[in-house]
Amino acid sequence: MPQLYDIFFASSNKYKYQEVKKILDNFGIKVGFFKYDLTEIQADTIKEIAVQKVIDAFNQCKKPVIVEDDGLFITSLRGFPGPFSSYVYKKIGNKGILKLVQTKRNAKFQSTIAFCDKKKKPILFEANVSGKISKNLRGKGWGYDPIFVPSGKLKTFAELSNKNELSHRYRALKKFASWFLNKRVSTYR
Ligand code: IMP
Secondary structure, eight states: OOOSOSEEEEESOHHHHHHHHHHHHHTTOOEEEEEOOOOOOOOSSHHHHHHHHHHHHHHHHOSOEEEEEEEEEEGGGTTEEETTHHHHHHHHHHHHHHHHOOSOOEEEEEEEEEEEOSSSOOEEEEEEEEEEEOSSOOSOOSTTGGGEEETTOSSOTTTOSOGGGTSHHHHHHHHHHHHHHHHHHHHHO
């Protein structure tokens, strides 16, 4: 019987899954949604959070799985909210961030994709996209999309129709896809 999915994406965030699916579909990788509230430790780096999340996810789903951890790093706030982006979003939201950012608006979005299957310890794929925090909320989108303008663009992620071709998520998944497809070829050689 043909296998339905190549891997699973574990998350409680359906928006992230929709983007991951769209991106990986284009690389010919079939990804299923393992909807699951992953325990998130507070740590100094999103790498540590991703490793802990993927081990947790693999223990639950027992299939090849990826998770993603992201952070928004604002230069003038010394990288805040960074690894605390999820907590800060829930507490102060985009309006709170806009109040904190005054003149210097440089920022970057970072993504860490962590992969785990039965044999090995997690493998990580990291990427970021630099940009600026907008002066006000623009467009309808999830998370920090309405306030993040990627470099070279005038629109926020929420306003852009091609976010999935330039985001931190796209860049990290592109690295993952190239590694995964290579691994698959060498497995069947
Ligand atoms: P986490 O990886 O789910 O912990 O994400 C950290 C925070 O960044 C959460 O508040 C997410 O909503 C937000 N976030 C992650 N990726 C994106 C994105 O592509 N657009 C907007 N917000 C994002």
